Structures are given as C-alpha cells and as structure tokens.
Amino acid sequence: MSTEVSGNQGILDEAASEDREQLLEMLRKAYWMEMETVLSYTANSINPDGVRAQEIIESLKEDIQEELGHAQQFGQRIKELYGVVPGSMDFAAEQSFLQPPDHQTDIVHVIKGVIQAESGAIAHYETIIEFCEGRDPVTQDMVIAILHDEQGHRRLFEGFLREYEAEGRA
C-alpha cells in the first residue's frame, strides 16, 4: 500500500506480525468459545422446567445477547489485526457438559455446566491478558472487561450450586 505511515504502530506494526499471528490464534479460540456458549445457552434457556428454573432461564436468556456481543467483539478484533473470522465449517463443539440433561427438571446439571464453561473461558482469557502485556494494550483492555463479565457470571452460578449443596441435592 502506498500510503505512508510514520511512527511505531504497536501491534499493528509490520514488525509485530509474529506476535499478531499468535494473538490471532488465541482470539479465534475465544471466538468459538463464545459462539458455542450462544448455542448452549439458547438450548438451556428453553429446555428447563419448573419455577426455580425460571430464574436460570432468564439469566441465560440475557447472557445469550451478552455472549454474542463478546463473540462479535472478538471477531471485530480479529479483523482489526488483519485476520479472518472463521466460518461455520471450522466449528467443533467442546461443551459436552452443557448438553441437555435426561430430565428437564435437573437444574443442577445446567448449573454445573455453566460453571465449567465459564471456568474454561476465564482460564483462556487470563492467558490472553498475560500475552498482551506490553504487546497490545487494546486487546488486553477489551479482554479484561469480558473477563469481568465471566467472573461475575460464574460467581452467580456458584451461589446457585451452594444452595443445592446446602439442600443436599448437588
């Protein structure tokens, strides 16, 4: 491209292309994690039966939009770093723990599944944040905000689980 660019462009600099490649790899994984969560939460926000399930259904229904938003942020950042957002053929499901349970009144199954999904995301985002240190403050800042959402969400479902444990059902 003939447009002259003066000064250090940080992670977007030509000199940073290797870092960018590594980061893109991590962002694509994050993208798919969020997208699978959209699938899983949609199913789990419709299937469960019962009064108590309503609280969880409403919580997950709101999260669908939030997680889709996260996926779009990751996709957008991939674009900004000169990467390509992968197509549906690249999708490989991993959340075996969030499949529909045998009985739709089995809320504990769903709660544990959500906690496991969030924990996986948290661990991966910690890695991205660490990698970005001194390399890409923009991605780092964005992922910290997403991490906060996931931490808060997991904590809520841990509280749900505690109640069931206190009642001797989990």
Next chain:
Amino acid sequence: MSTEVSGNQGILDEAASEDREQLLEMLRKAYWMEMETVLSYTANSINPDGVRAQEIIESLKEDIQEELGHAQQFGQRIKELYGVVPGSMDFAAEQSFLQPPDHQTDIVHVIKGVIQAESGAIAHYETIIEFCEGRDPVTQDMVIAILHDEQGHRRLFEGFLREYEAEGRA
C-alpha cells in the same frame, strides 16, 4: 398428570403424538439451519473489505438478530410440542458455500452464499407449512411469517447479484 383436560387439544392432543414427532424432527432441522446462519452471517458481517461491502455488512448484521430470533422461535415451539432443543454437540455445519472467501473483497462469493442458504431454508419451510396444513395451524402461521423474511432477504441478494452480473463480474 392428574389435571383433567377436556376437549380436543389439536397438535398437543395425546392422539397427535405421532404427528408431533414428525414435526419436531423438521423443527430441529430448521433450528440448526437458523443457528448456522447466525454463525455464517457473523463471520460475513465482519470479514468483507470495501465500500460496497458496507451495504452487505449492515444488511447481514441486522439479520444476525433476526435469524437468532427465528432460532429461538423454533426452539420455543419445540419446547411447546414437548420436544427438547438439541445441544451444541449435535451441530453439524452444512453451509460450505458461506465460508470466508480467499480474498475479502470477493463480495460475489458472499452474495451467492447467502442466496443458497436462503433457498435451502425456503424449501424446508415450504415442506413444514405443507405438513402443518390441517394439523397445526400455530406452527404453520409462525413458519409462514419466517418464510416471508427469508423470501424478502433472498430477493434482495438476488438483486445484488444481478448488478454484478450486469457489470460482468459474476
């Protein structure tokens, strides 16, 4: 269940369980079609480069919400018919024609992919509508409305394609 139910309950009647099973099969397929479209349109609303691509990007970005809404409607109807919305492990990608092209300025690739995806959906929904005739007017009415959206959307992209054909680029 001990609650007495008097009168014919239509598709929800015990006598209609076989019809219900067949319909559930079709609805689950429709659910996955819409969900894959969410994945495909997300990627295709981020990847393309260029001024002209903006029109398509904006169109697809709005459709993501619309298609997710369709998926949720299908999922909700599955629930109402005593079925279970499938989990992410059941997902199998089929839209090979909507994967990212080699060059992100290749808009014709995206346009053709959208047309093919919509055509597949239209054909499947025609089948559901026919099956519902005299069996389940509620599902029929819901699918007719969704079919209208898909027809309109395909027509728009056919118009896009015509322009490229007129310019000799497609």
Next chain:
Amino acid sequence: MSTEVSGNQGILDEAASEDREQLLEMLRKAYWMEMETVLSYTANSINPDGVRAQEIIESLKEDIQEELGHAQQFGQRIKELYGVVPGSMDFAAEQSFLQPPDHQTDIVHVIKGVIQAESGAIAHYETIIEFCEGRDPVTQDMVIAILHDEQGHRRLFEGFLREYEAEGRA
C-alpha cells in the same frame, strides 16, 4: 343502507349471515373465557405467599394485560361481525378450579388451575379455527395467534407442575 357494495364480501356478505351467527356465538363464549381469566389472574397474582410464588405472581400479572387484550380483540371482532358485546349481567363464572385455595402458600393449586383454564381455552379455540376454515380467514388468523399465546402459557405452567411432581409435592 343505500351505499352500493359490489363483489363478494366474504363472512361480511349478506349471504353469510347464518355462518356469522354461529361464529358470534363462539366468539361471545371466548370473550367470557378471557374475561373470567382476567378476574381469576388478578386474584391469583395478589393472594399467593412465598418466594417461589413471586415467579408465578409476576407471570400472571403480565398475563392480565394479555388476556384483557384478547378479550378486547374478541369483543372488537364481535362488533365487526355485526354482533353485540354482552354486558356484565350475562357473565357466569365457570373457573371453579381457579378460586383462592385454603392456604395462600398452596402454589400447586394455582398452577393446576391455570393449566385447566388454558386447556379449556385451547379446546374452544381449536373449534373456532376449524369452523373458520374457508369461511372467515380474518377471525381464523386472529384466533391462531391467541391460541399460540395460550399454548405457550400452558406449557410454562406444566413445567412448573413437573418440578413439584419431581419433588413429590403435587
């Protein structure tokens, strides 16, 4: 009336007056069903005690407006078909199963009552829809939409009941 009307006016045609009479009979019944539901849901959205009851209270409170809207739609359609919406002296309560229980913490009583009320409505609306086939597509379309609401609502309360059954309380 001296205004000339050319062409077939469907259900509003003079030739269709008998059909119209039958349909009006069914619509008046539907009108009262919805109106009694307004009364029943108002009481049942205030009386119940308990944390779990809140979910049901909120659900019913929203439904009051929805059911009143249905009643108004039925009333409006009665008007359009040259009928008269009946006055309060014609009202005869039928939802014996939705009266206040002995203890306001008896949620199962309310849940079963709602399911029975919705089932009655569903059966009646199926009849109307069948009758309208080939006679009055406008009423048919309107009733299909209302039927969808009632089906969805019943399914929700069936889920509530399942939970109590699973806990051995219903």
Next chain:
Amino acid sequence: MSTEVSGNQGILDEAASEDREQLLEMLRKAYWMEMETVLSYTANSINPDGVRAQEIIESLKEDIQEELGHAQQFGQRIKELYGVVPGSMDFAAEQSFLQPPDHQTDIVHVIKGVIQAESGAIAHYETIIEFCEGRDPVTQDMVIAILHDEQGHRRLFEGFLREYEAEGRA
C-alpha cells in the same frame, strides 16, 4: 410468628383485628365494583355506533385501564390487611343500568349508566373514607385519590348528559 415486633402497628396491630375485618368487607365490595366496571366499560367502549360515540368510546377505553388499576389497588390493600382477594365465583353483577341498549346509537343510555355507576362508587368510597378516619390513614389516602378520579369522571358524563338535555334528547 417468632419475629419480635415492638411499638404500635396501627391498623396492622393485633389489637385492630376487628376494625380490619370491617374494613376488609368494604374493600372487597369496592374491589367488585371496580371489576364490574371493567366488564361494563369494555362492552360499552366497543358497542356504540356513531361519530359522537367515538368521544365516549375513547373516554371509556382509557377508563378500563384506570378502573382495573383501582381494582388491583383494592386487591393489594386487601392482601396487606391480611385478607384474601375473592375468586370469580363470588362475582355477582349489579350494574343492570350499564347493559347494552337496544340500539347501539343510543348514547344517552350509556351516559346515564356511567353516571349511575360512578355515583354508587362515590357513595361507597365516602363511607370507607369516613370509617378510616383515625383508624387507617393509608387506606384513607388511597381511597381519596380513587374518589377524585370517580368524581371527575362523573362530572364529565354529567356534562355530556346536559348537552343531550339541552338538545331535548334526554
């Protein structure tokens, strides 16, 4: 209940249970008055024919929501005073004067019916307000506000009647 309550609790005090019983009786009557008005106004906001009737139709249509709101306030207050909101089987229609007239262009019939209904409500609410003096300022305050609505509403319809009287039609 083991929770300690210190200090005078007014109408909610155990010592006030007799007053509470009398008040509950009056509130249940008020509840049914408002609920019957909902039924009557719905019919009378749909049935009338004519240009001039539109003004009355719009006025009554808005009042349906207002009167339903009043009914809900009475029901809520019944609950707060440890009473139970009655079910639909307890309903007994009393507004013989608000039934549909023989001709739907007979607006004077409707106007007079509304005035009579409002007058009955006003007289009953005056009684409640008097009873509450020095006993239950909260109920009193609530009923004064509702009384204001009814007075204003009756005055409006008295004005309508005057016009018809001036024209020699009432």
Next chain:
Amino acid sequence: MSTEVSGNQGILDEAASEDREQLLEMLRKAYWMEMETVLSYTANSINPDGVRAQEIIESLKEDIQEELGHAQQFGQRIKELYGVVPGSMDFAAEQSFLQPPDHQTDIVHVIKGVIQAESGAIAHYETIIEFCEGRDPVTQDMVIAILHDEQGHRRLFEGFLREYEAEGRA
C-alpha cells in the same frame, strides 16, 4: 443464474411462473387501490369543516399512513414475486365517490365514500386470499392482515352512517 437452488421453492419456483403472473396482476390492482386511497384520504382529511368532522379527519389522517404502508407492502411483494411496481403514468383514478363534495360540511358524503372504497378493497382482497390458497401462503397471510384493517375501518364508518341515519340526515 448459476447459483444452485435445491428443493421446491413454492410460488417462487420456476414451475409456478404462471400462477405468479396472475397473482402479480391482482397485486398491482391492489397497489393502485391503496395508492388512490392515500390521495383520497389526504384530501378528505383536510377539506371537511365542523366539530363532528374532526373525528373523521383524525381517523382518516391516521389511515393515510396505514394505507401508504399497505401500498408499500403490496409493492414489496410485487418485487419479491419478480414483478415491477408500476409508475405514475399507469395510474387511473376510480374513486369517483370520494371526490370533494359541494359543501365541506357534508360529512355524510365522505362517510359513504369511505364505505364504498373499503367495500371494493374487501371484495378484491377476498379474491386474492382465495387464489392464494395452496399456492402462496405468504401473500395470503399478508393480505388477511390487511383485510382485517379494512373490515374494521369499514365497520367504524358504517357506525358513523347509522348515527346520521338515526338522526334522519342520511
């Protein structure tokens, strides 16, 4: 077009081109009916004089937007069925009964004109709905909804006329 389309595409199928042609003819007629109504209602929402006329003016003013919306829906459907929306040179006025009366206080003239216009539309839409049965559920569904609007609108103006008849002025 080189894009492969698998499965039956209903009314959009190549095999259905003859049906499509007939339907397009009917939709173009419907389009012009609605458009002429826009012209007629604009004039009739400005010209009339008098207090009573205000009710009609407001009613027609709102209808302008509604009817324009109908026209746009018909136009959009023409497009989706591969037709072309006609230009202004194709317009031929037919609503001789909705021209401005000699005296702008002659409201009965306007009321009768509206009833006649709506009756014509109703008859034509009944024909379209019948034609679409088993051929094009999407157009059918769309026209049923529009038919409902027109029926309701005509019923309102019939009520206006009744009042004038009762007063011996029509």
Next chain:
Amino acid sequence: MSTEVSGNQGILDEAASEDREQLLEMLRKAYWMEMETVLSYTANSINPDGVRAQEIIESLKEDIQEELGHAQQFGQRIKELYGVVPGSMDFAAEQSFLQPPDHQTDIVHVIKGVIQAESGAIAHYETIIEFCEGRDPVTQDMVIAILHDEQGHRRLFEGFLREYEAEGRA
C-alpha cells in the same frame, strides 16, 4: 359570518380574494407535483436491483414521507386560504421521466428522473415565492423551507450523476 373582524387580515382579507385565487391555483399545482412524487418515489424505492441501488432506495424511502409531508402542508395551506384540496379524479401524471426503466439495474435512469422532477418543483416554487412577496409572507416562508429541501435533494442526485459520468456510464 356575523363575527366582527377588525383590522387588516392580509392575504385572508376580503380585499385580497383575487390574489388568493391566483395563489390557490399555484398551490394546487404544487400539491399534485408532490403527490406524484410520492407515487414515483414509492415505485423507485422498491424496483431497483443492486448494492449501489440500496443507497438510492434508502434515500427515496425517506423522501416519500418528506414529500407526503410537503403535500399535506400545501393541502393545509389551500384550506387556510379558503380553497378546496382536489380529489383523485383531478390527478394527471406528468413525470414521464420517472417511470420504471427496462432494466431494474439501470440506476442512471432513476437518478436523472429525480433530478428532472426536482428541477420542475424548484422552478415552480421560485415562482410562488416571488408571487408571495408583499402579499403572503406565511405561504412564502413555508415554500422557502420546502424549496430548501428540494434544492438539497437535487444536489445530492447531481452528485450521484457526476460519479456515473466520471465512470463513463451516464
């Protein structure tokens, strides 16, 4: 009319009736110009095919409302000047240049048509403004504002045309 009117009433003065007649003639022409534009823009906001056409479609779709608003302003002013808004039988199409082109991808045809329509309106409005000088500042002020809209609109489409000319397609 027996109501006494003191002081000069400007264009509404009895003495100004001849001026008013001339002005009414011009306003009726303006009214029809805007109304035909509503018809033409509706067709041209639906028919065109292609990505680039979307920009024009959106621009025209917004203009439909704007032009309808202009027509209503002209109609309202006709009323205020004691004239009568003409009915649909008086309409005579003149925008031969805005009829649908042979190919719906022929955007240049639409652009040129819009420019010609706007130019005609601009010339007519200049005449009205000149006529109103010292005679009717209210109409003048209203028309200046409408003229501004049309000038801005034409300038936009002239820019569109320039691009096609620069590309050698117009």
Next chain:
Amino acid sequence: MSTEVSGNQGILDEAASEDREQLLEMLRKAYWMEMETVLSYTANSINPDGVRAQEIIESLKEDIQEELGHAQQFGQRIKELYGVVPGSMDFAAEQSFLQPPDHQTDIVHVIKGVIQAESGAIAHYETIIEFCEGRDPVTQDMVIAILHDEQGHRRLFEGFLREYEAEGRA
C-alpha cells in the same frame, strides 16, 4: 460598555434605537394578547359541557401551551431588543368576547370568541411584519411563524362555526 463592536449590528445597532422603541411597543402588546389568550383558553378548556365540547376542549388545551410559548417568544425578543417584559400590574383584559357564557353548553359562544381573538392577533401581527420589513428580519421571521399558527387556528374554528350555521344554530 468597553467591548468593541465592529460592523453594522442591524436592529441592535445604536443607530436603530428609535425603530427599536417602536417595535418594543408592538411586541409588548403582542405579549399581552398571547397572555390573555392563556387565561381565556384555560377557562374555556374547562367550563364547557357536552360531547361535542370535548373536541373544542382538547383543541384549546393544546393551544394553552402553544400560546404560552408564543408569549415567551415575544418576551424573549423584548429582552433581546433591550426592553423589559411588563409585570402583572400592567395587564388590562380586552377579550370581553371570550368570557364564560351563561350556559356551559353554549359552544357557539366560545367558537365565535376564539375567532375574534385570533382575528385581532392576526391584524396586529400583520402590522408587525410590515414594520419589520428591511428593519429586523429576525423578529419578522419569528412573527410570520406565529401568524401561521393563528391563521390555522382561526380557520379550524371558522369550520366549526360553519357546521353550526349549516345546522341553523349560529
């Protein structure tokens, strides 16, 4: 004031102080005309009885805000021209024709009063507009817009009067 002001300041120029004085006189009169209208319309939007009166009541109720807005505009302009908005002791009522009639069903009295008030305002505003020509385009522009409101308002009430005249009651 020591701030240097270069260039011609139009009506705000020191050289224009005499013109300004004359204009202020006219604006103060306009201010009181609008303010008295606020008083008159408030009374006349509450007092009248009857169905038909509602249309006038609603019309006047909206006008109260509009006329108060006009008064504030006049007041603000007085301020900008270095004048002082007069206090309540300077108010002298002049609208003898808008006092409450003997019978509150006498709508014709109100209608004629409104027409007379508007006519007075129109004559005065014509004078201001003429005076401003070549002297103060800002005030002129502001008054033209207000004049338009008054003309439209009077025309509406003239239409009301015509109806009563046609019915032989005015």
Next chain:
Amino acid sequence: MSTEVSGNQGILDEAASEDREQLLEMLRKAYWMEMETVLSYTANSINPDGVRAQEIIESLKEDIQEELGHAQQFGQRIKELYGVVPGSMDFAAEQSFLQPPDHQTDIVHVIKGVIQAESGAIAHYETIIEFCEGRDPVTQDMVIAILHDEQGHRRLFEGFLREYEAEGRA
C-alpha cells in the same frame, strides 16, 4: 336530572350546596393567585441580567409550568364542584411586589417578591385545608400537595435571601 343517585355523595351531595359555595369562592381566589404567578414568573424568568440570575431564571422557568398546572387543577376542581372558572375580565393583579425592578441586576427584589407571593399562597391554602376538614377530603388532599410545592419553593428562596443578607446586600 332523572338519573337516580343513591347514598351520600359527600361535598357533591345536594345537602352540601352551601359548603360548596364557600369552597368555590376560596378556589376561585386560589385560581387567580396561581394565574398571576404565571404572569409574574414569566416576566421574572426573562428580565434579570447576570450569571447569578441564571439560577433564579431556571428555577422560575420550571415553576411557570408547575404553577400553570396548579391553576388548571384549581380550575378543574371548580368545575367538579359545579362552579364556573372565571374569565380574564375578572382578573385583578395583586402582586405589586413582583413587578420588574428598576435595574435588571437587582435580584434581591425578585427573591423577596417570590417569598411574599409564596407566603400569601401558603396562608390561603392553610385556610382551605382547614375548611375542608370533614367536608371535602378530595380538595383537601389536592391542596396539601400544592401547599407542599409552595413551602419547598419559598424555603429555597429564603435560602437565596440569606446568602445576600450574609453578604450584606439585602
């Protein structure tokens, strides 16, 4: 009027006509107090000069709407009690203390005027409230709410005055 009214109608009872007359006298006085305040606050929200004056200007500008609302409430209540809202000829200015000061930077003059106006209103409203005790709880409740506004408003301006006193300027 032939409509039967059963039961005590409180202040609206025929037996209470004398009380009603006295109350109407007081309400008409209140009506004019509020209306004069509208006039006075309009002038005083435009005239003052200076940075500090802005706080007072904004405060008074908001109060105009509030006070006009009070006037309308008083007028409406007069109507409900079978009285007539007086016309502009009955207005007699009394707020000599709220006329424009000699210098528009003399804010203390305005502050003191507002305090005096509010004090007059407070004293009059205390009298009405006392009179209504046991006679008309609706008017009493309405006036208590208005009294609260005036007390709060006066307290604010007393604070303003204290500051000026502390600075030795009042």
Next chain:
Amino acid sequence: MSTEVSGNQGILDEAASEDREQLLEMLRKAYWMEMETVLSYTANSINPDGVRAQEIIESLKEDIQEELGHAQQFGQRIKELYGVVPGSMDFAAEQSFLQPPDHQTDIVHVIKGVIQAESGAIAHYETIIEFCEGRDPVTQDMVIAILHDEQGHRRLFEGFLREYEAEGRA
C-alpha cells in the same frame, strides 16, 4: 427578615416553633432509619447465595433506591422546617438483626431481619402521623405515603417467611 408575611403560616408559623422542634426530632430519627436501611439492603442484596435468593436480591436492590428516596424526602422536609440534616458522625447503627448471617444461603435470617426493620419503621411513622394531626398536614401526607410503602414491603416478606414456615425451615 424584612419581607412581610401576612396570614397564618401553619407549621411554618413563628408561633409553631415548639411543635416544629418536636417534629424535627422525629424526622431526624426517621432519616437515620432509612439511611441505615440503605446500608443494610445494599449488603443483603449482594451477599446471599442461591436461586431462591435472587428473588430477594432483586427485591432489595429496588428497595435501596426507594429507601434512599425516602431518606432524601425526610432530609428535604427537615430543611423546609428550618432544621439541619445531620452528618455521618451522628450515625449510630441499630439494625443488629440485619447483619450478614454466618452462611450466605441462610435466607430466613435476611427475611426476618427485613420484617423487623420494617416493623420498627412502621411504628415510628404511626407516631409521626398521629403527632402531625391538626399540626402539619404536609408532613403527615408525605409520611402516610412512605408508611404505605413499608407496609407493603413487610407484607411481602411475611409471605416469604410463611413459605419457609410451611416447609418447616423457619
């Protein structure tokens, strides 16, 4: 202050300063009760764990704003009565029963704490209302409205408690 005040100023009169002092004492206590509730509800809307706890969390979270609003109303009234809102050093915690429980799943602890806090407030507000009778109708009216909120809130939590008692857990 030199501003003349004519007429009885009620509780704000110089003659009422002793009453005012007593009332201020009661209002300061009320102010602190509400403020401590803000602190307690904030903690108790965050700490609890579990699905069922969500209902209580949401209820308390909304109440924080409501109670803060009450505190501000009490503070504002203190100001209006010439008192001073106390600073944070004057705060002394009293709600020992609303401190965090040992286990965050112990919801019954929270419910009982809320009931006790509300009961204390109710008793204190009854005292204020009684004191204000014939002395200060404005404060009385304000406190009645707040009392209603607290009564309703306590009733809700009593319902929660009943459920736990019915389940043998409280």
Next chain:
Amino acid sequence: MSTEVSGNQGILDEAASEDREQLLEMLRKAYWMEMETVLSYTANSINPDGVRAQEIIESLKEDIQEELGHAQQFGQRIKELYGVVPGSMDFAAEQSFLQPPDHQTDIVHVIKGVIQAESGAIAHYETIIEFCEGRDPVTQDMVIAILHDEQGHRRLFEGFLREYEAEGRA
C-alpha cells in the same frame, strides 16, 4: 449535463453564477467564523475555575454543538451552491480576544470575548441577509435563523457583563 432543466432555477440558475460566487465567498467566511468558535468555546468550556464559572461552562458546552451545527449548515449550503468546503490548511485564527486568560478565574475576560465574537458574527450575517434579498431566499432564511441564535447568545452574555459591572469588577 444532459438532463433538461426547464424554468428559472433562481440562485441555482446558470444565469446567477456571479451572484453565487460572491455568496460563496461570504459563506466560506461564515463557515470559518463558526468553526473557530467551536475551537474557542471548547477551550473556554473547560478552562475556567469557580462556582460562577459553571454557569458559563454549561452555556458554552451547549453552544459548541449549536455552533458546529451552524458550521455544518454553512458547509452544506456551500455544497448546494456548487462550491467546495475549504480544508484545514485554509484556517486562519482571528479570535485573539477568546484565548485563555492568565488566571482561570478571570471570567470577565471570557464574557467579553464571547460578546466580541458574537458581534462579529452578527455584523457579517446582516451583510449576507442583505445580499440575499431578492437573490436567494433559501440562504437568507437559513442565515436569519442563525442570526437569531447569535443575537440571543450575545444578549445573555451582555447580561452577565452588566452584573460584573454593577459589582464594579468589569
């Protein structure tokens, strides 16, 4: 351009190109005046210190948007008259009187600067308005509206200055 244009196009006519050139010159100057004001007001809405400064800060902060809007209107008009909006290299600062003062509590400096800037704008806009007379009513109308804003704004700041002068600080 080959599009035929019939009739006089006013200022856009080919015959008016010389007038257009002169007008463009004036509009470009106006454009820069407004743009420099954006720069100046941004600085002056951030820099000042003090309570009294807040009033000015808020006033200027709102004006930034208003003045930017003016600049965009001027730019848009330049475009419509076939001119080109100048780039940043053409900008030459002229508001030496609106640079930051030595002490940020020196509010008088800012006030005088604003008055001087507004006076310059007013003088220039008077010239444009005069030039447009009989040549370009659209530009004239637009500039009159902007002139009104500037006059009102200057008057406000003159009031601020008067206060400081009255206090002997300016």
Next chain:
Amino acid sequence: MSTEVSGNQGILDEAASEDREQLLEMLRKAYWMEMETVLSYTANSINPDGVRAQEIIESLKEDIQEELGHAQQFGQRIKELYGVVPGSMDFAAEQSFLQPPDHQTDIVHVIKGVIQAESGAIAHYETIIEFCEGRDPVTQDMVIAILHDEQGHRRLFEGFLREYEAEGRA
C-alpha cells in the same frame, strides 16, 4: 465442589487466596469510604443556603448516585472474590470534615470537605491499583475508572475553592 476447573483462574485461583484476603481488606475499606460519602453528600446536598450553593447542591446530588454506584461495584467485587460485604454495625464515620457547618451559607466549609474526602479516596485507590498490578487486572481496571471519577470531581471543587480564594473568602 465437584465441578472440575482446568487452567489458571488468576486471582480466583486457589493458589491466590492470600492475595485475595489482602485485596478484600482494601476493598472493604473502599466500600465504607464510598458509603460514608453517600451519607455526607446527602446532607450537604440539602443543607446549604444560597444561589451559589445551588451549583454545589446539584453537583453533589448527582454524585450521590455515582458514589452509591461505586459502593455497589466494590460490594459486588468483594462478593466475586469470595468475601462478604459488611453490615451496618461495622460502619465507623471518619469524615469529620464533611459535617454540617455552623452557618448553612458557609459554602467554603463544604468545598474543603469534599476536596479532603476525594483526596483520601484517591490515595487509597492508588494503593489498590498498585497492589493489583500483575495480580488482578479486573479489579485494577474497575478501580482506575472509579479513580478517574474522583480525580475529576476533586479538580472541579479545587476550581470552586480557587474562586473563593481569589475573592479573599477562603
């Protein structure tokens, strides 16, 4: 808990429990700082008298919500880090400098108090940010945002103080 958690969970990791304890200590202190500010600002947004005080009152009134929001964020973060939000008995007032002054027109006292409170918060938040470096980016990010609010707020009040110092009153 039996749910498996794979990967490093950062500050939420079991290995980080000591860091978490230290951080919780700091967050509880921050929580109380913000909560005391809510108390202090409530009092100081009601007590002050005078025109100039209004600016400060409005500023503090908005801050109450902001500071309560901060407190809730700190409380929520405590929860997420497995801590417990403390109850009201743990509160110990420290802002001796923000107690009500002797004279309510003593604004300087309030300004200095706010500056001191903000300075204390700033120092404490700097410590938290430093501690979080490399340990807990989520808390760090949250506290940086809060720190920005406090810095901006203090700067504003420093500006207020400067004005009083410039006037020789502080």
Next chain:
Amino acid sequence: MSTEVSGNQGILDEAASEDREQLLEMLRKAYWMEMETVLSYTANSINPDGVRAQEIIESLKEDIQEELGHAQQFGQRIKELYGVVPGSMDFAAEQSFLQPPDHQTDIVHVIKGVIQAESGAIAHYETIIEFCEGRDPVTQDMVIAILHDEQGHRRLFEGFLREYEAEGRA
C-alpha cells in the same frame, strides 16, 4: 492551599510535577490532532459526490462527533492535570493530505487521507500509553480506549482502499 492532603496522590502528587509537564505536552498535541480531524472530516463529509461516497460521508459524519468527544476528553484531562487547554491562535494545520481534492468524485484521495491521519494518531497514542505505564493509569486507560476507536476506523478505510486497489483504481 490549606486543605490537608494525606497519602500519595499519584500523577496528581506534587512530587510528580515534572512527569505531569511532559504528559501535558503530549496531551495538547493529541488535542490538536483530534480538533484538526473535526475540521477535516466536516469538509470531507460534505464535499464528495457520488453514490459510493455516501458510505464514506455517513461514516465521517458520525466520526465528527466521536473525534470532538475525543478532543473534549483530552481537554478535560489537561484540566485535571492542572494544565490549560490552548486557544485557537495556537492551532497549526498539519493534515495536508486531507485537503479537498481537485475533483469531488475522487474518493481514493479522501480514503488515503483518512488512513494517514489515523496512522499519525495511532503512533502518537502508542507513545502516550507507553509513557503513562507506572505513572498515570487513568490517562493510560483513557487513551487505550481512544486508540481502539482509531485502529478500528483505520482498518475500515484500509478495507475501502483494498477494494479500489482490487479494481485497479488506487
């Protein structure tokens, strides 16, 4: 200043004044960069001609507000760090590459100019972020967010450029 400040105040500490000076220098430069962008984008959002230009015009029009917001954030931060926002006389244009092109259909010129402007901003913001590390987390956080906007914006225009390059026009 006599207000005691305890604890480390970070970048606002007296000890950090040198750092602050350096940072202020950088922020002033950033301020001017954003401000010049406001000027450049305003011109470039009006000047271009053509359908394709519309996409760029709309993009830049939205950016004007965004960039002005950035400038205000930089200005506000300068203030918080005890600096002074510079006046218009200090402005020196640097974006020679964003001046209007010779032909207004030359979109590539604009696209390249935007990319160059964004690149310059990115490089400068990278420098600020680096400088702030360990010195001023608040400024750092603010600039990271702005940097993200600029990166996204540049990427969009790089995509535009690619399209033109693919078409052989850039």
